[in-house]
Amino acid sequence: MTTTTRPAPDDEHEEERTADSSEIGGSHDLSTWATLRRGLELSPELVRGLWITVLLALFATIGKVLTPFVVQQATDNGILAEGGPDVDFVVTAVLIAAGAIVFTGFAQYVVNVRLFRAAESGLATLRLTAFRHIHDLSVLTQSTERRGALVARVTNDVDTISMFVQFGGIMLLVSTAQMLVATILMVVYSPVLAGVVYVCVIPLVVLISRFQPMLGRAYGAVRVRVGELLGAVSESIVGAVTIRAYGVEGRTEERVDAAIENHRVAAVRAQIRSVIAFVSGQAFGGVTTAIVLVVGTVLAADDRMTLGQLLAFLFLVNLFTQPVQQATEIFNELQNAVAGWRRVIGVIDTPADVSDPGADGVRLPRGPITVEFEDVAFSYPGGDRVLRDVNLTFDPTTRIAVVGETGSGKTTLAKLLTRLMDPSEGRVLIDGVDLRDVAFDSLRRRIVMVPQEGFLFDQSLMENIRFGRPEAADEDIELAMTELGLDAWLSGLPLGLATQVGQRGESLSAGERQLVAIARAYLADPDLLVLDEATSAVDPATEVRIQRALEGLTRGRTSVAIAHRLSTAEAADVVVVVDKGHIVAVGPHHELVGAGGVYTRMHASWSAQQHA
């Protein structure tokens, strides 16, 4: 679990904490190769047409290696030619080199553009896949991670990958090719010295491969810190009202500062490790040159090679060590990318526990709907049962009210009914079909829930209501508002339906937001409408008006309303009373009210409030 005080932990501590922190796919720990493989599988664009790019890149590299060669030729055989400088030869060489540069430059441009296109297309696909999957995760899974951290999964974590897939991957291929060419040339010049170079490279390979996991963890820690940072910042933004109302800016600042500082420390730490990796590559280059020169001197003194050959070999060593050093740098970048990739893949590979049966799913025809609960029980992961032994049947076209104390399990019932969650035991059936077997597109069309805190998008009222039925025309929406008796409220808004509601609908009051949520559901026109305290913040007169309108809507449909205001129960055909996770009574209001149970007490208390 995330805790309030987050001291900068040492590494061991950190891993422990990460493993058990509340984040989606947090325990996901793929190896570098597995991550790469899965990453490429998720973004096929990254490798599409790659061979052409590789060929072009090799071409460009040959051009780059060719230029110093031409310069050397021009110097040795032109300027230093026997019998004075050979101007014609130099000019010819220079022109050839210039041509090669222009050609190489063009090839490099094409390579760059191809790489950018492939990388960005691949990453866009990855973003989209992750985004979609987050929405496919169940409400419960979603809520284990803070919004800010979830946003990081589709933004910064993906951005981290871009550097590597733009240049890293291809540079690695090109570097390998360059190493191969250099190796062949070295062997041709002097097999002994080539052997020396390869002996020198062994410690580096061992060191780097040992170092990779450490580097990977360091970059992984940075990604976690970024998630926490964005989580903390998001909290400070979304909680703006509460923070101001309670004057807890200081505390919030401290928390955000701690997240910022933790991120800084993690980032610097990762950077230092990458410097160590880079410098070992550099050390390899320098030490190899020195040793080759020493051994070469011995060989040359022994007449086994000429001084000229030795100097030429030094040039080849450079040709070999340069890409090796580059490779250490790319491995750093690779670990950084893998750290980001792991987090995105972690989300994508988290199974959607409440999933769409998809094409195999049953599609039910529209029309009156029957709902049955069969021995349903539910408990939150690691928690107590909040609902048990639920056996209920809702007949078509009835109006059902679910009442009970706060925390008695009413909302859980609604979430099971709409398949926002699946029961731990038992089945929920509509028209005799298990909800788990109904295709989502069919299910969501037939069943719509209006939650207590309706979310509004930062758009106009009109667009927010249209969310209920995207194909609805403006006139349909206007008509719906009239039918719900909301014209009076609308006319109080200067721009009517064109009014912008602000972020999360914050320009409206909670009651107004509920009105929009109801209008949205009304427009969606489902066969089963589930209202979870949907009018709790609306004034009584408006509520009564809406209720009447909804009755018009629900006539011929099934409706389930969860309510504290027992006026809803009075108007219902059937009242279901929930108490401490059990269904304690089912029946019409007039029967239950005199039965002397929980409902009788609740109703008495409610009536007393109305007429006090």
Add this chain to the structure above:
Amino acid sequence: MTSATRPVERPRPSPAILRQGLRVIWTGIRQQKKIFSIAVVGSALWALATVATAWAIGYVVETEVTPAVQSGEVTSGGLWMIFLVLFAVLLVNMTGVVVRRVAASIAGFNLQALYRRRVTRQYLRLPLSWHHAHPSGQLLSNAHADIEAAWQIFNPLPMAIGVIVMLLIGGTQMVLVDPFLALIGFLVFPGLFAANMVFQRFMSPRITKAQQLRAEVAEVAHESFEAGMLVKAMGREQEETDRFGAVTNDLRDSLIQVGRTRGVFEPVIEAIPVLGTLAVLAVGTARVASGDLTAADVVEIAYLFSILAFPVRALGWVLAEIPRSLVGYRRVDSVLQARGSMDYGEGRLPRDGAARARAEQVSYAYAEPAERAVLGADHPAEPVTAPVGPQRAMAIRDVTLEVPAGRTIALVGPTGSGKSTLTSLVLRLMDPDSGTVTMDEIDLRSVRKGEVPEVGTLVAQQTFMFDDPVRDNVTLGEDLPDEVVWEALRTARADGFVSAMPGALDSVIGERGGNLSGGQRQRIALARAIVRRPRLLVLDDATSAVDPAIEQAILGGLRETSDGMTVLVVAYRMATIQLADHIVYLEQGRVVDQGTHEELAARCQGYGDLVNAYAREAAERAAVAADEEKS
């Protein structure tokens, strides 16, 4: 539907990008003087060692290798000499690289952290109206991606400075050998400069657009994830994915454009020094032929050029980073420069007894979200409080509200009549556009920051839970003994379910309130307010999700503990209204009537309709039912 289609006016690049970019770099250097100087020293070491490597190889070849080869005899001393000279230079070089890279990254990340602190402080300081105009996702992107864009340039920067050191050394050598040839070589620099100017001109608008789209991607993601349950309940996953896909694809296209521009620039920047080398070669050969120069001189200059060609690219990297850095900085700066924050005075409020609150002739209109600002636009610091026009919704008009000390006042009115706005004004969550709000006759604008929350507390309609244990959600960081917390939970009737939770006070409530029901969250929010023993308690329909019996118990409990407490309560339920000494009835942002319940019920029709709605409804239903039975 998509925010991508929203006409966003994107900032235009101004001509002097390079100059401004350098100014940003200078701003950063000034704030990290020490560590940056260390990085530059490291970089200088590296530069010297790099030049010295070529010299060292030449030196050992001349003094050790050649004699050994010629004489056919090697001494171990000679071999050690070769190794040690090269190794010494290598050590200096490595030290330089480590110091440069580590110090540079520390400087860069320090700057990032510094600006993150500044930006997030600003988020906390700016008024709610500013927040209304800036989507959360964009602010998130600003605090991360923009700041990163602004300061990432500090990674290649010290190296570029090292390259300048190298160029100075190399340049001096070249001038010493042959000024004329050196001059030809130096023509490379105007070439680089010109290429860079062209590049900046194309790059700036593209980077600006990309950075804005990055923010929009974050915005859509943030909003969509917040709406997660709604999206699911309505089965709109595909539509949301399409919406996200639209901005993501825009970002992709925009980044490909950026890549295309970079793709041209990089080969050009790489080619220019090489072409310079070739020019030196050609001209040098001609000068050798005409007898002005020796062949060895040309070879030396060409060699100097060839070792400088690669590092010069580091200059290119810095130049290529400048537009991005500048754009990021501008976006960050526009937040830092944002005005419209609340002004505070030095005054204090009394701490004892019930508070008296008064709003006099206050009006307030919400900013239309259409006035939304784009971060880093050309005129970033526009005041958010635009003039009141017909398009702006007046939430409250000329309202005068008197909340006498120790009394309970109820605000009643239809949905959207301005009750919540009025409560926000009373506690100075916002300042009214006109009129004044006082507490104990002291203008709230004249008191220090943090003073009002010490005295008055709001329980809002929509509860906000922190990703913290129950205890911290109640105390909000104040050091209070558990008994006090339990006492507050008891008054809010939250002790029962909290003690039933596995960790009791230590159970962590997730950001979205975890597995708590709306009513449970409201009760924790109430405890949060009660525990502070405010002198003025404002309940904005704070029990809407609590069932009637519990609400009664809570209000009863409040009554017992509320000696010395003034209560302003937004209410619909009769039971709540009954608690009030005085009722203020609002409609469409105006006070229509006020008095006791009996007075209002007798003379104010709107009020009567509202509070009697359920009773009338019940009566009508009963009548209908009776009719049906009769027939």
